[in-house]
Amino acid sequence: MYSLLNVLGLAIGVTMSLFVLLLVKYELNFDKSFSDSQRIYRYTTKGVLGNNFINSASSPMPLASFVSKYDEVEEVVFMIPGANNVVSNGAKQFNEDEFRFVPFNFFQVFDVPFIEGDSKTALVEPESIVLTKKVARKYFGDVKAMGQTINRAGIDYVITGVCEDLPSSTHFNFSFAASISTIDNILLKKGDSAYVKNWKSDWLYLNGYTYVKLKEGYDSGKYEVKLNQDKELALQEQVAGMLNSEIDIDEIELNFYLQAVTSIHLSSHLSGELSVNSKPIYVKLFVFIAVFILLTTCVNFINLTTAKSHRRFKEVGVRQLIGATRRQLGFQFLTEAVVYSFGATFFGLVLLELLLPFLNSYFHLNLEFSLLSGWLDFFWVLLLVVVVGILSGSFPAMFYAGLKPEQVMVGNYQVKKIGITIRGLLVCCQVAVSMFLLIVVAGMWWQIQFVKNNDPGFAYDKVMVIERGNAVGEKFDLFKEEVNQLSGVELVSACSSMPGDDYFHGTFKIESGGGEKVVMVPLNYVEEDYLELLNVTLKNGRFFDKKNDSLGIIINSTAVEEYALKKPLNQTIEVLGNKNWALSVVGVVKDFHFESYYADIRPLALVLLGKKMRFDYILVKLDDDYTNSDLGKIEDVWSKHSDGDPFVWSMMKSRLDKLYDEDKRIVKIISVFAILALFMTIMGIVALATFMMEYKARPIGIKKLLGAPRQSVILQVLSAFSVYVFVGVVIAFIPAFIALKAWIASYSYYSFIHLYYFPLLALPVLGLAFISVFYQTYQMASNGPIES
Amino acid sequence: MIHTRNLTKVHRNGGVERKILQNVNVDIEAGDFVGLLGPSGSGKSTLVNMFGLIELPTSGELLFMGHDITRLKERQRVNLRRGSIGFVFQDFGLIEELSVFENIELPLQYLGYKRKDRVMKVNSILEQMSVSHLKGFFPKHLTGLQKQLVALARAVVIDPSVILADEPTGCLNSNEGSSFMEVLYSLHEKGTTIVMATHSAYEAQKTQRVVQLYDGHIITDSIKGDL
Structure with missing residues (x-):
C-alpha cells in the first residue's frame, strides 16, 4: 500500500511535469511548423512622426516591392488582413474575420500542406481563393469545394485550393487566403485608379504585414542595415511632398526591422499584432514549475522511501552479510527506483493521455502528445524515466548502501542528524517554491480583478x-x-x-x-x-x-x-x-x-x-x-x-x-499548478514528519515511559519540522515580490497586491502543514511507550 | 582457521570508553563446533561479529583463514566473507519480500553462480534440510523452526568454511530449539565448522567446545566433558 502510494505520487508528478513541459514545448514552437521558419522574418515599423512614436507589427505595401530587389531575399510576401465581412455560399453566410489577401507565392513561404489544388499556382489569378479544410467543410460540407465560388462584398472568388488548417501554434491565422491582385477591384469601388495607386504606394500607410524569406547563409542583421540606408531615397520624395516643405523633413522617420517569425509569439508586443502574444516570463515560470514538480516528486519519493527505512535496514544488513557489496546494494536500490520511475511514467503517460482533452478544454489549449509517432518525444520520455529514477533512487541507494553491517548486527538503526537536516532543507525548498507560486498567483489574480472591476472611464455594462x-x-x-x-x-x-x-x-x-x-x-x-x-x-x-x-x-x-x-x-x-x-x-x-x-x-x-x-x-x-x-x-x-x-x-x-484572456488563461494554469505544488509540498511535509517520528520514536518512548504528557510530545515533534516550514515560507517573499513586479510591468495600469497579504497567504500553507501532520503526531503521542 | 591474540574491542561514545572485549585469545580449527557462552553484555556477539569480519578489533590480532583481518580493506573483507562465512541470526534475517527459494539463492547470486547451478544447489540444500516443500513460500508463512532452517540453508548453500550463529534458538520454543540443534549437530558431523553464541548453558553443553565469556574476558575454554 505504502509503495503504491509512493508510485502514485510519482505518477502524478510525472504527469503534471510532462503536461507543463508540453506547454513549454508548445510556447517555444510557435511558427516552427513552416519548413524554412528559421529564414522567415517579419518587417516591423519603428519611427517618429512629429511627436508620435510608431512601433508597429505592420508595414506599408511599397516595402514589399522595394525589398524584393535585394540579393538576400528569396521570397517576399505582403499580407493584408481583410475587414470583418460576410462571406456567403448561396444561403450559407457567415461573418468572417480571418480573410487575408496574399500574393501567389504565399504558400512558398508559409508551406501549409494542400489537400486540393496546386500551392504554386492557386493564387496567380485575381479573385482566386484558397480555403482551409475547416472552412471548406463549413461552407460546402461533403461537397468538393475546389472550382466552386464564394462571395464576399460583392466579389465572387473561385476556389482554387483547399489546404490544411494552420496549426494553432502560429502567430497569425487565416481561413481564407485570397489573391492580393483582387484588391485593385475592391479599391476601384471606392475610388479611381489614382486612389488605388496611392493606396498601394503610400509609405506612411501601414496597411499590411510584410514577410521575407532570406536566402540561406545571409546575415539578416547586415541586410537590415543596408535596407534602412537604401529606403531613405524611396521615402524622401513622398514625405517631402506630403509636408509641402512647410515642416522640416526630419520630423518624419521610418525604419524597418526584421523580426524572426519564430520569436514573434514570445517577444513581440507591438501595435497591430495579429494575435495576442505570450510573454517570456510565462515560459520561465512554466519551466520552473515543471522542474519544481519533478524535483518535488523525487524528493517526496526519497523521503517516503527512506521514511520507513527501519523496515529495510535488516534486509540491507542481511544482504551485506551474505556478500552484497556496496556497489551491488547501490545498484539494487537505483534499479528499484528506475523500475518505480518506469512504472510511474507509464501510469503518468496513460493519465496524461486521458487528461489531455480535459486539460486542453479547461485551459483553452491545443496541446498534442504522441509518444509513438515521434522519436523525439519518446527519447525525452525515456530520458525523463532515467532522470527521475536516478534523482529519486540515488539518495536511497547511497543511504542504504552506506549502512555498515555492524549497525545492523547491534541493532543500531539510528539515522544521523545530517540526514534529517538534508531532508528538512529539501522540504524547506518545497515550501518556499509553493509559497512563491501562491503569492505570484494571488498577485496575478489581484491584477485580473483590478482590470475587471476598475472603472475604465466609460459605462460598458449592458x-x-x-x-x-x-x-x-x-x-x-x-x-x-x-x-x-x-x-x-x-x-x-x-x-x-x-x-x-x-x-x-x-x-x-x-x-x-x-x-x-x-x-x-x-x-x-x-x-x-x-x-x-x-x-x-x-x-x-x-x-x-x-x-x-x-x-x-x-x-x-x-x-x-x-x-x-x-x-x-x-x-x-x-x-x-x-x-x-x-x-x-x-x-x-x-x-x-x-x-x-x-x-x-x-x-x-x-x-x-x-x-x-x-x-x-x-x-x-x-x-x-x-x-x-x-x-x-x-x-x-x-x-x-x-x-x-x-x-x-x-x-x-x-x-x-x-483583452486579458491570455493572462487569465495563463494565470488559471499557474493557479492549478500552484495548488498542485502545495499538495505535493504537503505530501513532502508528511513524509518528513513520518521520517522524524521514526527518528524520534525511541527517545519519545523513553520520555513517555518517564511520564511525559501527550502535549509535550506533540510539541516536540511539531517544533522539529516547523522551523523548516517557517523558513521556507519567509524566503519565498522576496523572489515572489520580484517575479510579480516583473509580470505586472507589462501593464501600464495596475494594482499591486498589498504586501500584508504575503504573510496572510502563508497562513493556509502553515495551517495545512500542521493539520496534515497533526494526526500522525497525535497518534504517536497517544501510543504507549512500548509501541513508540 | 580463526586465531585471536590479545583481541581487544573498545566502544567510544563521546568521551566515554567501554571495553567490550579484553585480551581475548582463542583458536578455532576447521571442524570445531564452538559454543560462546555468556550473559548479556559479555561480548559474545561482538566476538561473533569480529569472526564474521563485520567489526574490526581496537587492538590485538585476528587471523581468519590465514588473513590478518586488520590489514584487509573493506572490499577484501566482503570478498572473503561472502565465500567462506555463513550467518544465522536470532531473528532469522530472512528477507520478507523474497520467497524461501530466493532467500537461499541470494548469496549464490552475489557469488556469481549461473542460474542453472543456483537452482541445482538450492534444490539440493532444501532437500538436505527437508524443507523442499516450502520453497515457494514467503517467510511470513513459515513457523519459527522453518524460518531458522531456511536461514541455515542459506548459510550452508555456499559451502562456507564456518557458520556463525548468534543465539540461533533465541526465537524458538524449546522443542523447535532442540530440533534446530539436531540439524546443527548433523552439519558438524559432516565436517562443518560452527561457532554459536548463546546465553544458554544447556545449549552450549551440546557443542563440542565451550568458550565462556564474562565482561569481555574469556573465563573458561573447555572441550566437551570438561564442564
Missing part, C-alpha cells in the same frame, strides 16, 4: 455590440429610430472602433506651444450619441451635434496636455495634406481607457461619422429590465434593414474581458 454595423449602411438612422422605440433599449449609437481595438491613426497638423506639429492620433469615427451612450465625462465644451459638427472634433485630456493646448475649444486641427479638412475642437472629454490597461492612455480624437462613412459597430445600451425577447426584436429590426446579413453581437463587457 452595452450590446453588433458587429459589422455597416450592413445597415445608410439605413442606420431608421434602424436607430426603430430600435430606440423597443422596450429594454435606452440608446443606440455607432462607431468605427471599439475600446481595445487597434485604432486607425489620423495624421494631423496642430498648433502647439507657439509652433506647428504633425501628430498621429488614434481616431474613432463616432455617431452623435456615442459619448452619451458610454457615459463618458465631458470636461469642456459639448458632445457632438450632428447638424453642425461635420467638421467638429472631440479630444481627450491627454491630447490637451500632450499637445500643450492652452485653449483647446475651437482650436483648429488640420488633417495633414488636406487643408479642406480643418476640424474644430468642440469638446474635451475626461480620459478613458479606449485601449487595454496594458497601454498608457494616449491622445484620442473623436470625429463625427459622416452620412456615407463606413462604420463597424452599432452599440445598443440596454436598460436594467431588458429580456431575451427584446434582443430578438433588435434582431428583427436588423434583419429588416441589413438585407439578411448575419446578426452577430456580443456584450461589451465580454469583449473587454477578452
